[in-house]
Amino acid sequence: xxxxxxxxxxxxxxxxxxxxxxxxxxxxxxxxxxxxxxxxxxxxxxxxxxxxxxxxxxxxxxxxxxxxxxxxxxxxxxxxxxxxxxxxxxxxxxxxxxxxxxxxxxxxxxxxxxxxxxxxxxxxxxxxxxxxxxxxxxxxxxxxxxxxxxxxxxxxxxxxxxxxxxxxxxxxxxxxxxxxxxxxxxxxxxxxxxxxxxxxxxxxxxxxxxxxxxxxxxxxxxxxxxxxxxxxxxxxxxxxxxxxxxxxxxxxxxxxxxxxxxxxxxxxxxxxxxxxxxxxxxxxxxxxxxxxxxxxxxxxxxxxxxxxxxxxxxxxxxxxxxxxxxxxxxxxxxxxxxxxxxxxxxxxxxxxxxxxxxxxxxxxxxxxxxxxxxxxxxxxxxxxxxxxxxxxxxxxxxxxxxxxxx
Amino acid sequence: xxxxxxxxxxxxxxxxxxxxxxxxxxxxxxxxxxxxxxxxxxxxxxxxxxxxxxxxxxxxxxxxxxxxxxxxxxxxxxxxxxxxxxxxxxxxxxxxxxxxxxxxxxxxxxxxxxxxxxxxxxxxxxxxxxxxxxxxxxxxxxxxxxxxxxxxxxxxxxxxxxxxxxxxxxxxxxxxxxxxxxxxxxxxxxxxxxxxxxxxxxxxxxxxxxxxxxxxxxxxxxxxxxxxxxxxxxxxxxxxxxxxxxxxxxxxxxxxxxxxxxxxxxxxxxxxxxxxxxxxxxxxxxxxxxxxxxxxxxxxxxxxxxxxxxxxxxxxxxxxxxxxxxxxxxxxxxxxxxxxxxxxxxxxxxxxxxxxxxxxxxxxxxxxxxxxxxxxxxxxxxxxxxxxxxxxxxxxxxxxxxxxxx
Numbered sequence: 001x002x003x004x005x006x007x008x009x010x011x012x013x014x015x016x017x018x019x020x021x022x023x024x025x026x027x028x029x030x031x032x033x034x035x036x037x038x039x040x041x042x043x044x045x046x047x048x049x050x051x052x053x054x055x056x057x058x059x060x061x062x063x064x065x066x067x068x069x070x071x072x073x074x075x076x077x078x079x080x081x082x083x084x085x086x087x088x089x090x091x092x093x094x095x096x097x098x099x100x101x102x103x104x105x106x107x108x109x110x111x112x113x114x115x116x117x118x119x120x121x122x123x124x125x126x127x128x129x130x131x132x133x134x135x136x137x138x139x140x141x142x143x144x145x146x147x148x149x150x151x152x153x154x155x156x157x158x159x160x161x162x163x164x165x166x167x168x169x170x171x172x173x174x175x176x177x178x179x180x181x182x183x184x185x186x187x188x189x190x191x192x193x194x195x196x197x198x199x200x201x202x203x204x205x206x207x208x209x210x211x212x213x214x215x216x217x218x219x220x221x222x223x224x225x226x227x228x229x230x231x232x233x234x235x236x237x238x239x240x241x242x243x244x245x246x247x248x249x250x251x252x253x254x255x256x257x258x259x260x261x262x263x264x265x266x267x268x269x270x271x272x273x274x275x276x277x278x279x280x281x282x283x284x285x286x287x288x289x290x291x292x293x294x295x296x297x298x299x300x301x302x303x304x305x306x307x308x309x310x311x312x313x314x315x316x317x318x319x320x321x322x323x324x325x326x327x328x329x330x331x332x333x334x335x336x337x338x339x340x341x342x343x344x345x346x347x348x349x350x351x352x353x354x355x356x357x358x359x360x361x362x363x364x365x366x367x368x369x370x371x372x373x374x375x376x377x378x379x380x381x382x383x384x385x386x387x388x389x390x391x392x393x394x395x396x397x398x399x400x401x402x403x404x405x406x
Numbered sequence: 407x408x409x410x411x412x413x414x415x416x417x418x419x420x421x422x423x424x425x426x427x428x429x430x431x432x433x434x435x436x437x438x439x440x441x442x443x444x445x446x447x448x449x450x451x452x453x454x455x456x457x458x459x460x461x462x463x464x465x466x467x468x469x470x471x472x473x474x475x476x477x478x479x480x481x482x483x484x485x486x487x488x489x490x491x492x493x494x495x496x497x498x499x500x501x502x503x504x505x506x507x508x509x510x511x512x513x514x515x516x517x518x519x520x521x522x523x524x525x526x527x528x529x530x531x532x533x534x535x536x537x538x539x540x541x542x543x544x545x546x547x548x549x550x551x552x553x554x555x556x557x558x559x560x561x562x563x564x565x566x567x568x569x570x571x572x573x574x575x576x577x578x579x580x581x582x583x584x585x586x587x588x589x590x591x592x593x594x595x596x597x598x599x600x601x602x603x604x605x606x607x608x609x610x611x612x613x614x615x616x617x618x619x620x621x622x623x624x625x626x627x628x629x630x631x632x633x634x635x636x637x638x639x640x641x642x643x644x645x646x647x648x649x650x651x652x653x654x655x656x657x658x659x660x661x662x663x664x665x666x667x668x669x670x671x672x673x674x675x676x677x678x679x680x681x682x683x684x685x686x687x688x689x690x691x692x693x694x695x696x697x698x699x700x701x702x703x704x705x706x707x708x709x710x711x712x713x714x715x716x717x718x719x720x721x722x723x724x725x726x727x728x729x730x731x732x733x734x735x736x737x738x739x740x741x742x743x744x745x746x747x748x749x750x751x752x753x754x755x756x757x758x759x760x761x762x763x764x765x766x767x768x769x770x771x772x773x774x775x776x777x778x779x780x781x782x783x784x785x786x787x788x789x790x791x792x793x794x795x796x797x798x799x800x801x802x803x804x805x806x807x808x809x810x811x812x
Contacts, residue, residue, distance in 0.1 A: 004583045004584065004586075004587050004595070005583055005586070017612075021611060024611065025579065029583055046686070047634060047685075048613075048685070048686060048689065049613045049614070049616060049621065049625075049634065050634075050686065051616070051621065052621070057613035057616035057620065058612060060613070060616065061610055061611040061613045062611060062612075108766075125721075126737060127737060127742060127744075130716075130719075131657075131719060131721040132721065133651060133653065133721060135632050135637050135649060135653075136649050136651060136721055136722060137723070139630075139649045139723050139725040139726070140723040140724060140725070140726060140735055141726070141728075141731045141735065141738070142726055142727050142729075142730070142731040143564075143565050143566050144630070144725060145725065145726070145727035145728070146565045146727070147562065147563075147564060148554060149560070149562075155639065155647060155725045156553065156554050156555075156562055156630070157553075157630040157639075157649075158549075158564045158566065159549050159552045159553045159625075159627075159633070160549050160564065160568055160608070160612075161612075162564065162566055162571065162572070165568070165608060166568070166571045166572055166575055169572055169575035169576055169578075169579060170431075170575055170762070172575075172579045173431065173435075173575060173578045173579050173582060173763075174765075176579060176582035176583060176586065177410045177411055177435055177582060177763075177765075178410065178765065179586070180410075180411070180582065180586060180589075181765075181767070183586075187767055189410070189765050189766050189767055189768070190765075190766040191764065192763075192764045193762045193763050193764065194762065197737065197742070197744055197762035198762045200735075200737050200738050200744070200745075200762075201759035201760075201761070201762050202566070202571060203728070203731070203732075204757065204758055204759035205427060205430065205467040205468060205470075205759065206464060206467055206468075206566075206567075207455045207462070207463035207467045208455070208728050209738075209756060209757050209758070209759075210455060210457070210463035210466065210750075210753060210756050211455040211463060211728070212729050212732045212733075213732060213756040213757060214457050214753055215457065215458070215463075217455075218727045218728045218729035219565075219728055221565075224545075224561065224562070224563040226541050227454060228453060228454025228455065228456075228464075229453075229454070231541050233545070241561060242545075243541060243542050243545045243563075245542060247539065247541075251537075279452060279453075280452070280454060280456065283454065313537060315531075315537040315538065315539060315542055316542060317538070317542035317543070318545070318546060319546070319550060319561045320546060320547070320548055321548050321551035322548035322551070322552065322609070322614050322617070322625055323618050323623075323624035324548070324624070325547045325548040325609070326609075326615055326619060327618075329546055329547065329606075331533065331603065331606050332547070332606050332609070332615070336533060336603070336606065338533075338603055338606070338607060339606075339610075344616075347616060347620055348620050350615060350616050350620050351610065351615050351619060352610055353606065353607035353609075353610035353611065353615075354607075356576070356599045356600065356603035356604045356607050357576065357579075357580050357583075357597055357598075357599050358597065358598045358599065359580075359583075359584065359587075359595050359596075359597050360514075360595050360596040360597070361587070361593055361595055362595070
């Protein structure tokens with residue numbers, strides 16, 4: 001492996017989205033990321049989607065480029081090995097990310113007694129350590145009641161586990177910040193963050209809390225409209241649907257120009273006695289604007305205007321389902337240097353993304369597949385923990401560890 | 407400011423969500439983050455939600471804890487000052503994050519000629535530098551067609567700008583990784599990433615591309631159900647709605663036990679000839695499971711079972727709108743040490759989040775408010791660029807820079 005984090009070693013004890021995503025992100029930046037799992041695999045070993053073989057494509061996606069060790073965590077020697085792994089020497093090691101809530105042998109107090117400069121990032125459900133997942137955090141904080149058709153009162157949860165994805169990337173930042181501090185000041189850190197706090201903070205960052213507390217407003221559903229300015233979806237003559245944006249002044253003027261609605265919008269402004277150059281006015285009068293634009297799109301196929309929109313620099317896109325996106329969107333194709341096609345054991349050959357980050361001095365590498373569970377067990381016991389061959393053999397014989405074969 | 411990144415100085419040239427969020431995240435971790443804007447403010451200066459005064463609560467949320475300099479970027483001296491600011495000396499400076507696509511005076515080639523070890527992270531719309539925003543990226547990649555009521559064909563876009571929030575946190579990681587490399591190897595980096603690539607990669611990470619390519623399936627809408635296992639929303643006797651999770655085996659058994667449906671589920675399994683201990687089987691038979699659980703919730707108010715659910719460690723939550731979340735959720739209250747109440751000029755006093763990250767050696771500080779546009783112009787010209795007082799005075803006189811007053 002190459003990459004900007006080459007030489008860094010991170011140990012991961014995890015399941016599901018956020019922390020596996022954090023480890024995978026670090027691995028795709030060049031770190032040697034070792035995920036440890038129970039002999040039978042973690043709680044996410046069979047997470048959907050799965051291939052016909054039963055192999056999880058979710059797991060394969062979240063664990064690309066990592067090394068895997070399978071170990072009996074109920075066995076004292078298994079626990080000892082995991083502790084040694086986390087605390088193994090090395091200036092660029094002693095880094096541990098986890099969402100497992102293990103008190104005692106695997107908590108920061110115990111582990112840092114073994115390696116005082118350990119940097120450990122722990123993600124929990126809520127700040128009290130209670131269980132919470134994206135599917136429960138999201139409803140509790142309000143977004144589903146602000147999502148979906150205007151006027152509807154049915155909550156609509158997002159399909160993307162957005163809070164997990166955000167939290168996972170914050171785990172990466174937290175680890176890099178802790179390691180940065182260690183390099184300069186010598187001490188490690190325990191970093192705690194909770195999925196629900198990540199979401200609660202974002203409500204504040206986006207101005208939603210202010211909107212409630214200062215303006216007394218609970219933002220209602222507004223369909224697919226862009227909140228606070230202009231942006232709307234339109235059905236075209238070919239049955240396809242597009243999204244067009246008039247957020248900035250330039251986008252707003254460009255949208256009128258390319259659809260030939262400048263005069264009609266001016267007439268609307270005269271009728272309203274309001275300038276729609278103000279983004280808030282566009283939001284308040286969005287339905288009237290939409291009525292002007294709707295016939296234009298209804299009369300045209302996407303192919304009729306796509307090139308003109310591109311040439312004019314309109315900010316727009318076409319709605320697609322996942323299959324259409326994979327088939328039709330050039331950014332999802334192998335033309336995008338971020339993607340490679342590779343073989344994943346038990347699943348098959350398909351398109352796999354590397355990191356979206358392109359570093360000038362560390363050329364982006366093709367993504368590496370996910371390991372098979374326990375694929376690197378023997379290697380890790382040797383090269384990281386430094387166990388002699390006969391001890392490794394006896395651990396296999398006793399069933400404390402297991403080797404996986406790709 | 408204190409915080410784990412204390413001493414680091416980051417310059418930000420930005421607008422809207424992702425890069426401002428990145429800068430704010432770094433500021434809340436202790437970095438001195440300087441955002442520069444045009445004299446009249448950036449493109450996001452009036453982004454909704456806004457207070458009655460017209461002040462943007464969005465802008466206030468995204469720029470907490472930063473310093474602000476307002477400067478005429480069309481003026482050659484203004485450009486020179488921004489270049490000096492970005493490239494100002496200091497081992498922990500020379501860090502620049504931006505989503506402004508400025509060729510020439512503000513691109514990496516030009517700036518790195520002035521400071522060769524510059525670390526610069528640039529976020530663009532798509533990988534070709536074409537405009538793209540969360541509102542257009544999301545439809546093009548398929549999530550709106552997988553969101554909303556089962557059987558519906560209307561696309562439902564998310565209300566949370568999730569891709570922006572993810573990309574913003576990746577900007578943080580990219581900058582920290584680039585600075586880490588600089589510290590060890592002496593050279594800076596240009597890092598490029600595109601919002602659309604961030605989203606396209608996530609489709610792969612989550613297994614969605616494999617589902618299309620290997621299984622030939624475009625995941626359909628499934629309402630508020632947890633995909634691939636069991637999790638569902640239920641309407642209760644008091645009109646409130648809850649989400650309950652049966653993702654792991656423990657959660658699934660716990661849910662049956664606390665609702666007294668263990669026997670009914672066993673009967674369903676016998677009838678189906680299938681074990682629902684398999685998470686995929688729970689997904690496939692979710693409607694039948696839901697029919698068993700629905701009467702239980704329909705007959706009870708949330709208050710009837712909330713404590714029992716907590717005691718049993720059920721993973722669940724109640725749906726709330728934003729107003730209810732701010733009013734009722736203890737994690738959104740000042741009981742959560744992440745929140746403080748503070749005064750934001752032009753807006754008022756309201757609850758504001760600090761960082762969700764708690765570092766053991768760098769106690770979490772109360773969040774700092776956002777600056778007024780140009781609030782630190784004079785200070786920055788003096789303490790960062792080192793201009794003498796008379797030159798600063800002449801810049802103000804010439805209108806090249808402007809001071810804001812809180």
